[in-house]
Amino acid sequence: MFSENDFIPKKFSQSVETGKFEWSSPSNIALVKYWGKKEGVGQQIPANPSISFTLNNCKTITTLAFARKQSQDGFSFELLFEGKPKEDFKPKIQQFFERVLVYLPFLKEYHFVIDTQNTFPHSSGIASSASGMAALSMNLMSLEKALNPNMTEDYFYQKASFLARLGSGSACRSVKGEVVVWGNHDNVKGSTDLYGVEFSHRIHENFKNFQDTILLVDKGEKQVSSSVGHNLMHNHPFAERRFEQAHENLDKLSKVLQDGNLDEFIAIVESEALTLHAMMMTSLPYFILMKPNTLEIINKIWKFRNETKTPVCFTLDAGANVHILYPETAKEAVSQLIKTELVGYCQNGHYICDQIGIGSIENKNN
Known part of the structure; x- marks a missing residue:
């Protein structure tokens, strides 16, 4: 080190x-x-x-x-x-x-x-x-x-x-x-x-080539920057418990990534996403970065998962866009969900298909 x-x-x-x-x-x-x-x-x-x-x-x-x-x-x-x-x-x-x-x-x-x-x-x-x-x-x-x-x-x-x-x-x-x-x-x-x-x-086979489709709900600039949001944690009433929770969830997720338990993965990842936004909504000053369409997408994902048992979940960064995470085996089913039910909640119908990568790469032919 x-x-x-x-x-x-x-x-x-x-x-x-x-x-x-x-x-x-x-x-x-x-x-x-x-x-x-x-x-x-x-x-x-x-x-x-x-x-x-x-x-x-x-x-x-x-x-x-x-x-x-x-x-x-x-x-x-x-x-x-x-x-x-x-x-x-x-x-x-x-x-x-x-x-x-x-x-x-x-x-x-x-x-x-x-x-x-x-x-x-x-x-x-x-x-x-x-x-x-x-x-x-x-x-x-x-x-x-x-x-x-x-x-x-x-x-x-x-x-x-x-x-x-x-x-x-x-x-x-x-x-x-x-x-x-x-x-x-x-x-x-x-x-x-x-x-x-x-x-x-x-890392368990379940997470190899894991997919991330990013639904672009709002392409505008955030009304509160991440830097400002981070600073609002200094006097946040729930900060210390949140920091402890992150340690606990990292422990749990470390085990999940090794044993491949997708149900537990979904529970941790979605909870983390909502906790992030809960911290924003309970800071002083408080703010909301999610948009109505963010919530519509989340509810559609929950309904789809409940009805089909497809191991798909969402996460959020510090903004309105939704990352849909799912194993490669669920690609066809989730793609159909996006095209038939979710694309209408994206700004101008835009979304980006991505997956796990390996990090930075040098181009030696420039």
């Missing part, structure tokens, strides 16, 4: 003048939810552990081109989104560079051109901060590895996850692995608040 100090490089053995890397990093969907941060501005330390499925199709592809510059008195970068300048993204990257400079001291030595694109529509209501920050972190680690070729693979991936976390907390779960745990937990080997770790146990 690495500490923060382990990620501060001592000295680089090589010199690199120019180059380019390209990585794609996926989004992820938490099964046990991360909601609430420990005190400490900019540190992105979770108040409770979380566990997520890494997705496959919803991803960000980022190219990082770099060239050494004369002056080292500040950060120098251009930011492109789908090939066009994107000025409103720059403050977030500037803040990220400031946070990680101590771990990537070469950042002021280069001019960077960051060109990023998503495989899902930018206005779809799917958060791209996790996949975007993970992809950028993978590229920056590729540059560090060029400067220090003796770096181990473990160090490479764990530091990439560590850096991604400092950009967007859940981004640390988009680096590597089908199932990722982030946050200290007594019964998860190697777990830490500093970066995500791959679930260390064998």
Whole structure:
């Protein structure tokens, strides 16, 4: 296990003048939810552990081109989104560079051109901060590895996850692995608040190629950002019990992922989703991110599951969209449900079919 100090490089053995890397990093969907941060501005330390499925199709592809510059008195970068300048993204990257400079001291030595694109529509209501920050972190680690070729693979991936976390907390779960745990937990080997770790146990066949169809209920910007929502947990009347519950549910889910009990999986995952939104509705100020169509979809899923005994469930992120989770064996039945009963609740009839993936991938042919 690495500490923060382990990620501060001592000295680089090589010199690199120019180059380019390209990585794609996926989004992820938490099964046990991360909601609430420990005190400490900019540190992105979770108040409770979380566990997520890494997705496959919803991803960000980022190219990082770099060239050494004369002056080292500040950060120098251009930011492109789908090939066009994107000025409103720059403050977030500037803040990220400031946070990680101590771990990537070469950042002021280069001019960077960051060109990023998503495989899902930018206005779809799917958060791209996790996949975007993970992809950028993978590229920056590729540059560090060029400067220090003796770096181990473990160090490479764990530091990439560590850096991604400092950009967007859940981004640390988009680096590597089908199932990722982030946050200290007594019964998860190697777990830490500093970066995500791959679930260390064998995952039951029931969860191989597990499907996630994302129903796009509301593509608009949330009226309350996740950052604000996290901060509202500091004085929340139910916060401490919620954090304990997350530990308990992670224990239960760890067992379920190994033994394949789909009924128990459904109970934990749906409870976690509703608990997340219950925390929002009971904070001060309180807020609701679900929409009427979110509730319509949930009730349709419950009715369908009750009538057909199909092992399908929902989860939610911090928004109105619904993730429908189900094993590959139920794909035909759930697809029919979506087309005949649920698509009408989606904005413009839009939904995205996805499944469990393996994490970030480097494109070496850019």
